[in-house]
Amino acid sequence: MTFRARHLLGVEQLSPPEITTLLDLAESYVALNRRTVKHGDALEGLTQINLFFENSTRTQSSFELAGKRLGADVMNMAVAQSSVKKGETLIDTALTLNAMQPDLLVVRHPHSGAVNLLAEKVNCAVINAGDGRHEHPTQALLDALTIRRAKGRLHRLTVAICGDIAHSRVARSNLILLGKMENRVRLVGPATLMPSGVGELGCEVYEDMAAGLKDADVVMMLRLQKERMDGGFIPSEREYFHRWGLDAAKLALARPDAIVMHPGPMNRGVEIDGTIADDINRSVIQDQVEMGVAVRMAAMDLLARNLRAERGAKAAGEGTYV
Ligand code: NCD
Numbered sequence: 001m002t003f004r005a006r007h008l009l010g011v012e013q014l015s016p017p018e019i020t021t022l023l024d025l026a027e028s029y030v031a032l033n034r035r036t037v038k039h040g041d042a043l044e045g046l047t048q049i050n051l052f053f054e055n056s057t058r059t060q061s062s063f064e065l066a067g068k069r070l071g072a073d074v075m076n077m078a079v080a081q082s083s084v085k086k087g088e089t090l091i092d093t094a095l096t097l098n099a100m101q102p103d104l105l106v107v108r109h110p111h112s113g114a115v116n117l118l119a120e121k122v123n124c125a126v127i128n129a130g131d132g133r134h135e136h137p138t139q140a141l142l143d144a145l146t147i148r149r150a151k152g153r154l155h156r157l158t159v160a161i162c163g164d165i166a167h168s169r170v171a172r173s174n175l176i177l178l179g180k181m182e183n184r185v186r187l188v189g190p191a192t193l194m195p196s197g198v199g200e201l202g203c204e205v206y207e208d209m210a211a212g213l214k215d216a217d218v219v220m221m222l223r224l225q226k227e228r229m230d231g232g233f234i235p236s237e238r239e240y241f242h243r244w245g246l247d248a249a250k251l252a253l254a255r256p257d258a259i260v261m262h263p264g265p266m267n268r269g270v271e272i273d274g275t276i277a278d279d280i281n282r283s284v285i286q287d288q289v290e291m292g293v294a295v296r297m298a299a300m301d302l303l304a305r306n307l308r309a310e311r312g313a314k315a316a317g318e319g320t321y322v
Pocket of ligand 1 (some may be wrong): 058059130136139169170222223225263264265
């Protein structure tokens with residue numbers, strides 16, 4: 001089996017065979033999740049803590065379901081009611097939780113790099129559920145699985161990632177993963193919402209939606225991340241929709257079989273027209289949510305195997321039993 005990582009901090013650290021291993025395993029969990037009885041035992045006896053310092057609907061519930069379906073004891077830390085509000089530092093919170101012997105720690109944090117820092121302080125497997133503008137590896141992996149299922153392959157596709165690229169960890173992780181799998185990635189959006197140094201990312205950059213969407217196989221729309229903006233990045237939401245919002249006329253420029261994606265939560269009428277989002281012939285937004293649970297099951301399963309192997313080897317060396 002090709003998957004050596006101890007933590008899942010970003011797609012940056014994953015090799016193409018590791019990505020394929022994870023997606024193939026996730027396929028088996030898609031099948032399990034469609035059954036009436038959805039129980040596996042890959043995480044039996046393990047403790048999973050979800051530690052979310054930022055709001056989340058789908059990612060947190062998806063990790064919770066994924067853990068429960070595989071038999072883990074899952075705890076959701078309610079950060080809003082925790083000592084974090086009393087000023088406890090991230091590291092103190094991590095050390096406190098670490099002392100409770102979790103096996104998997106799923107962390108979302110508003111600061112880029114915070115999850116990597118935390119992973120150095122604990123002795124369980126850490127999964128990054130989104131850190132600032134940095135990475136959101138399970139989102140890129142679930143997007144990859146969704147694309148592979150819809151298009152029948154995950155290479156030589158033209159993928160247009162559109163909108164608020166600068167503030168988006170989803171865009172960053174997708175750009176890295178899709179690049180590794182040899183796809184052509186285009187970034188499309190206003191210059192004010194492009195990250196600095198975008199020219200060095202090795203992808204095509206377009207300000208004009210018509211040019212950026214032309215002949216695309218996949219159109220991935222991003223949420224306008226108003227909470228990460230501290231100034232006037234866009235003229236107005238109305239104007240933004242007019243120029244960069246996905247509607248039927250703009251989608252017609254992509255390939256006739258192009259799929260439409262969005263990680264959610266959506267601002268309908270801002271970055272995407274509601275009728276496009278709901279068009280079951282084009283939109284795979286609900287498939288993304290479904291693939292999310294399967295991909296998280298696969299990620300935690302693989303990390304748990306490595307964790308058990310590591311602990312088993314250590315215990316054998318010490319002559320103790322785990
Ligand atoms: C994304 C996130 O939080 O990074 N959402 C998600 O995980 N489904 C994207 C977003 O918030 O716009």
